[in-house]
Each structure stands twice: as C-alpha cells, then as structure tokens.
Amino acid sequence: MLNPLDHTGKTILVTGASGGIGSQVCLSLSRLGARVILVGRRTDTLEETLKTLDGTGHVIRGFDLLEAERIQGWLRETATTTGPLDGLVHCAGRQLTQALRFLRPDDVNDFLSLDIRTGLCLAKGLRQNGVHATTSSLVFLSSVMGLVGHPGKGLYSAAKGALIAMTRSLALELAPEGIRVNVVAGGYAPTDTTRRMENAQTPEQLATLTERHPLGIGSPRDIANAVAFLTGDTGRWITGTTVTVDGGYTAQ
Amino acid sequence: MNRAEFLNFFAELIEAEPDTLTGAESFRELSGWSSLVAIEFIAMADEQLDFVVSPTRLAESRTIDDLIAMLGDHISD
Numbered sequence: 642m643l644n645p646l647d648h649t650g651k652t653i654l655v656t657g658a659s660g661g662i663g664s665q666v667c668l669s670l671s672r673l674g675a676r677v678i679l680v681g682r683r684t685d686t687l688e689e690t691l692k693t694l695d696g697t698g699h700v701i702r703g704f705d706l707l708e709a710e711r712i713q714g715w716l717r718e719t720a721t722t723t724g725p726l727d728g729l730v731h732c733a734g735r736q737l738t739q740a741l742r743f744l745r746p747d748d749v750n751d752f753l754s755l756d757i758r759t760g761l762c763l764a765k766g767l768r769q770n771g772v773h774a775t776t777s778s779l780v781f782l783s784s785v786m787g788l789v790g791h792p793g794k795g796l797y798s799a800a801k802g803a804l805i806a807m808t809r810s811l812a813l814e815l816a817p818e819g820i821r822v823n824v825v826a827g828g829y830a831p832t833d834t835t836r837r838m839e840n841a842q843t844p845e846q847l848a849t850l851t852e853r854h855p856l857g858i859g860s861p862r863d864i865a866n867a868v869a870f871l872t873g874d875t876g877r878w879i880t881g882t883t884v885t886v887d888g889g890y891t892a893q
Numbered sequence: 894m895n896r897a898e899f900l901n902f903f904a905e906l907i908e909a910e911p912d913t914l915t916g917a918e919s920f921r922e923l924s925g926w927s928s929l930v931a932i933e934f935i936a937m938a939d940e941q942l943d944f945v946v947s948p949t950r951l952a953e954s955r956t957i958d959d960l961i962a963m964l965g966d967h968i969s970d
C-alpha cells in the first residue's frame with residue numbers, strides 16, 4: 642500500500658527529545674519507519690523516550706545546545722557515526738509567560754539563544770557536506786505566539802517570531818543545497834511543562850484558553866503529525882513555509 | 894524569609910509602597926495584582942522558597958495571610 646508518509650530508511654535528528662513535543666515527534670517518526678537521533682541534556686529521560694520507540698538503530702546524543710559554538714563539530718561527528726541526516730527537527734525550547742516589569746535585561750539574550758542562536762547554528766551545521774543527505778528537511782518548532790500576541794508573551798513571541806522569519810531566508814539560501822526549511826507554529830498542546838504552567842491560571846483562564854481553540858486544545862501528536870508531513874516525501878515541494886497547527890486559534 | 898520580609902516582597906510584586914501591607918488585605922482586590930503577577934508569585938515560591946503552589950490552594954486563598962498560611966513553614970514568624 643502506498644504511504645507517502647513512509648519514513649523507512651530516513652535518519653532524523655530530533656532536539657528536545659526528552660521533552661513533551663520532541664518525545665512524541667520521535668515516537669511518531671519511528672512508527673513511520675525512521676531511525677531517530679535523540680538529543681537533549683537529560684540522557685536518562687532520553688533513555689525513557691528511546692524505550693517507547695518502534696524499530697531499531699535509534700541513537701542517543703546528550704548535548705547542551707546552548708554551547709552553540711560546538712554545534713558544527715558535534716553534528717559532523719554525529720553524521721560520521723549515523724550517516725547523513727535526512728532531517729533535523731529542533732523541538733528544544735523553553736516556555737515563558739512573564740510580565741514586562743519582571744523582565745531582567747539579561748533574560749533576553751538567555752531566552753532568545755535556544756531558538757535563534759542554536760537554531761541558526763543547527764542550520765549551519767546541517768548544511769555541511771556529509772552532514773545532510775542529498776535532500777534533507779529542517780523543521781523548527783514555533784508557536785502561535787510567533788504570529789499573534791498575548792500579554793506576558795513579549796519575549797516568548799520574539800523568539801518564536803524570529804524562527805518564522807529566519808525560516809524564509811534559510812529556505813532560500815539552502816534550497817540549492819537540497820535542504821528544505823519549514824516551521825510548525827503550534828497552538829496549545831499540553832505537555833508536562835505546560836501543565837506546570839497551568840498552575841498559575843485560574844479555572845476561568847483555562848476555560849478561556851480552551852475556548853480560543855475552536856477545535857479544542859491539541860496534543861503533541863497533532864504537532865508531530867505536521868512535522869512528519871514536512872520531513873516525509875509529502876513535504877518534497879514545501880519550503881520556507883509556516884505550517885500552523887492550532888485548532889483554529891489564529892483564524893480569529 | 895520571615896513574615897515582614899514576605900509582606901515587603903509582596904508589596905514589591907504588586908508595586909505597592911514598602912511597609913504598607915498588613916496581611917489582612919484581599920490580594921485580588923489590590924490594584925497591582927493580575928494573572929501575570931500570580932505567575933511571578935508562583936515562580937518565586939518555587940525558586941526562592943522551594944514551594945510548589947497548588948492551583949486549588951491559590952484559588953481558595955483570599956487574603957495575603959491566607960498565602961502566608963499556605964506557604965506554612967517556608968515563612969518564619
């Protein structure tokens with residue numbers, strides 16, 4: 642049976658594989674036949690993700706992505722052992738809701754780093770000869786907060802909006818090298834991290850959050866399916882695009 | 894952190910003058926309180942007092958003294 646989402650024979654590196662969205666991306670890609678390289682700092686949690694995966698040959702690579710100057714060498718070294726990458730999905734990220742008056746200037750650089758600095762260095766690392774396969778797909782994880790606003794989301798929106806903006810330029814620069822670059826802008830898909838943040842909300846606020854998603858709140862699986870569409874051959878002719886997966890949040 | 898320090902910390906959180914809070918105030922009715930301040934309060938409890946605020950306990954709290962009671966041993970007399 643023809644399955645255009647089949648990932649058999651593809652090797653995909655997933656950052657944030659110890660997190661809620663990233664672990665689901667690993668699981669979904671493995672179920673579609675991919676071999677996954679799981680990246681994060683907490684290797685014990687990466688081991689937990691690994692246990693859930695279908696198939697064999699998956700690899701754990703513990704790494705602190707804030708050490709951006711090491712990314713190029715680290716990706717080259719990774720590809721030497723795993724073979725060239727058919728895809729790289731950058732799910733590592735942080736959540737933040739913070740009133741402007743509590744913002745410390747140093748927070749800004751710290752927070753933007755994982756999306757912008759690391760994101761750009763991952764793209765730079767992937768484009769090296771031998772690191773990417775003849776064709777490869779780079780996917781960033783953004784949020785509806787990169788497209789629309791919300792009080793307390795200034796810094797988070799800056800990070801997520803930057804991913805959307807840089808995706809277009811990277812897509813144009815890397816198209817001649819066979820690398821497609823896209824970004825998924827997710828609505829609310831609860832993970833352990835976001836559930837912890839829910840503690841700060843009143844039941845009324847949570848009800849409003851749900852109402853703002855006409856299709857209801859989502860799940861990491863909804864995000865992972867969109868990622869798979871972009872890493873699979875289904876995404877063959879898609880680059881420079883923001884795929885919004887938000888249950889209708891931004892339709893209003 | 895003791896009670897007086899907490900009251901001054903809380904005053905700073907809601908942009909009130911230091912030494913103006915007694916603890917009896919209904920914090921939601923204070924002009925500086927908002928859902929974003931609630932987020933900062935929860936983060937502070939976690940980071941500085943190693944206390945995880947339960948959403949139900951927070952929802953049930955009415956006065957600043959209720960918050961102090963919720964924080965229990967983490968606030969000394």
Ligand SMILES: NC(=O)c1ccc[n+]([C@@H]2O[C@H](COP(=O)([O-])OP(=O)(O)OC[C@H]3O[C@@H](n4cnc5c(N)ncnc54)[C@H](OP(=O)(O)O)[C@@H]3O)[C@@H](O)[C@H]2O)c1
Nearest residue numbers: 657659660661662681682683706733734784827830832834
């Ligand atoms: N969940 C949602 O509703 C939602 C919606 C839209 C967009 N997003 C975006 O999706 C992404 C993942 O969100 P999530 O909910 O899955 O968060 P999460 O569960 O907190 O996962 C965050 C991941 O980032 C990794 N990470 C953080 N700092 C790192 C570093 N310095 N080096 C290496 N890895 C690092 C963490 O791994 P270690 O701790 O092991 O290092 C963890 O795997 C974020 O970019 C978020 O903005 C989420």
